[in-house]
Amino acid sequence: MKSPGSAVHRRLTLASSVLGAVIVALDGTVLIVAQPTLQRDLHASFAEVQWTSTGYLIAVAGLLVFAGRLGDRYGHQVVFAVGILGFGATSAGIGLAPGIGWVIALRVAQGVFGALLQPATLGMLRAAYPPDRLGMPIALRTSAIGLAAAAGPLVVGALVTHLGWRAVFFLNVVPALVMGALALAVRGPARDRAPAAGRLDLPGACLLAVALVGLVQTLVEIPEAGWTAATVLGLVVVAAAGAAFVRHERRTASPLVPSDVLGSAAIGAALGILVAASASMLGALFVGSYFLQETLGLDPLQTSLRALPAAVMMVLGAPLSAVLLRRFGARRTTVAGVGVLTLGVIVLSRIDEASTAVPIGTGFLLLGAGFATVMVTATAVVVRHASAESAGVAGVAGGLQQTAMNVGPTLGVATAATLMTLTSGVAMGPPLTALAAVSAIGVPLALRLPGRAGVVTADQGLPGDASPLRTRP
Numbered sequence: 001m002k003s004p005g006s007a008v009h010r011r012l013t014l015a016s017s018v019l020g021a022v023i024v025a026l027d028g029t030v031l032i033v034a035q036p037t038l039q040r041d042l043h044a045s046f047a048e049v050q051w052t053s054t055g056y057l058i059a060v061a062g063l064l065v066f067a068g069r070l071g072d073r074y075g076h077q078v079v080f081a082v083g084i085l086g087f088g089a090t091s092a093g094i095g096l097a098p099g100i101g102w103v104i105a106l107r108v109a110q111g112v113f114g115a116l117l118q119p120a121t122l123g124m125l126r127a128a129y130p131p132d133r134l135g136m137p138i139a140l141r142t143s144a145i146g147l148a149a150a151a152g153p154l155v156v157g158a159l160v161t162h163l164g165w166r167a168v169f170f171l172n173v174v175p176a177l178v179m180g181a182l183a184l185a186v187r188g189p190a191r192d193r194a195p196a197a198g199r200l201d202l203p204g205a206c207l208l209a210v211a212l213v214g215l216v217q218t219l220v221e222i223p224e225a226g227w228t229a230a231t232v233l234g235l236v237v238v239a240a241a242g243a244a245f246v247r248h249e250r251r252t253a254s255p256l257v258p259s260d261v262l263g264s265a266a267i268g269a270a271l272g273i274l275v276a277a278s279a280s281m282l283g284a285l286f287v288g289s290y291f292l293q294e295t296l297g298l299d300p301l302q303t304s305l306r307a308l309p310a311a312v313m314m315v316l317g318a319p320l321s322a323v324l325l326r327r328f329g330a331r332r333t334t335v336a337g338v339g340v341l342t343l344g345v346i347v348l349s350r351i352d353e354a355s356t357a358v359p360i361g362t363g364f365l366l367l368g369a370g371f372a373t374v375m376v377t378a379t380a381v382v383v384r385h386a387s388a389e390s391a392g393v394a395g396v397a398g399g400l401q402q403t404a405m406n407v408g409p410t411l412g413v414a415t416a417a418t419l420m421t422l423t424s425g426v427a428m429g430p431p432l433t434a435l436a437a438v439s440a441i442g443v444p445l446a447l448r449l450p451g452r453a454g455v456v457t458a459d460q461g462l463p464g465d466a467s468p469l470r471t472r473p
Contacts (some may be wrong), residue, residue, distance in 0.1 A: 018140060024117065038103070056110060058216055062209035067115045080123075082113070085113075090106050090107075092173045094169045121398070201252060207244050211238050223413070273338070276442045279435065281412070288428070333377045335446045340366050
């Protein structure tokens with residue numbers, strides 16, 4: 001039986017995980033809404049303003065997995081506290097920044113703290129909850145992200161309009177400081193810190209960072225610069241660094257990503273699904289936003305209301321997905337989610353100037369429902385199976401999941417933007433057809449996930465537990 005203290009800690013852990021995810025989600029909304037005003041106020045160029053996003057994304061992408069390993073070694077709660085306190089402090093610094101150079105530098109620093117924060121939110125959940133109860137906490141975390149996506153533009157837009165762009169960066173400072181202080185003050189469970197052995201794999205971390213930074217930078221440049229010698233060279237560097245990373249990981253005694261995780265079919269399939277789903281989801285939102293404003297002539301608020309069903313279904317669909325996951329297993333639930341997501345992209349691809357609000361809302365509704373299902377199930381597979389196959393890699397699992405969720409949207413937006421430049425005006429058909437194909441890749445990948453018989457049960461225990469290993473018949 002769990003002690004009251006452990007129950008209190010689980011509730012605090014869930015609150016911290018949810019708040020951390022919401023703060024990161026709101027941060028992206030803040031920047032999107034505040035960029036035009038920020039650019040005018042600081043007399044910055046468009047390229048400089050874009051680097052406030054690119055610099056953050058590069059810092060996050062390069063450090064997520066290594067940050068997860070730090071959590072496995074030193075405790076996810078400690079790493080979470082450092083990440084969220086640093087994130088709040090840099091947010092305050094951005095709000096006080098005197099020029100665009102300071103904003104860019106602080107955004108890069110914020111990316112470093114964001115990389116510490118994001119995998120720790122999943123690592124803490126894995127340490128606090130038994131395997132068969134992970135689905136619902138992950139679902140609540142996903143719902144909170146959907147709620148932030150729905151309410152964020154409205155709240156941030158009002159703050160920018162009435163108080164200016166600096167005010168919105170102070171929005172998460174107090175919650176971040178409070179949660180960081182609580183995380184340092186409240187002692188976590190002993191299993192939050194795995195029995196780490198060996199040294200930190202710094203060469204592996206550097207090789208992976210080069211590969212991911214090169215990939216993100218190349219994907220960001222392709223829509224604007226096209227296929228130039230620089231972008232092709234960037235992909236060559238990515239391939240070389242990626243191959244060197246895999247070779248190094250297989251030979252080193254203390255790999256950044258253990259070999260049984262790196263070679264796991266279930267984990268690899270789940271990460272691939274997350275990349276494909278997030279690419280199609282964010283790519284479709286990118287194309288849809290441009291189409292609604294540039295072709296249908298809607299203003300930003302009207303556009304947000306048209307896309308609102310997607311965020312609502314993320315809020316409502318995530319808890320339902322956790323129930324479906326427990327009942328039907330990861331394989332069937334994920335196949336259904338990918339199917340709904342792909343159908344939503346296809347529905348939106350048929351939208352034209354004569355379309356009413358009903359088909360547009362239907363497309364976004366299917367998009368949100370499918371994405372929520374895929375995100376909950378695939379994330380649960382990554383976190384559960386990584387921790388089951390190698391003791392003390394919950395943070396690495398969280399880092400891998402967050403890396404997929406950062407690379408996927410970048411890939412989706414780059415694909416959509418590149419295809420949009422090949423057509424006159426803003427046409428939904430070509431880019432969304434391509435994104436539907438990307439989403440459909442998730443179906444064969446989902447067939448490699450465990451079925452209901454492979455669901456981890458409460459009596460299966462955690463790595464290092466004395467309880468016997470059993471699976472549900």
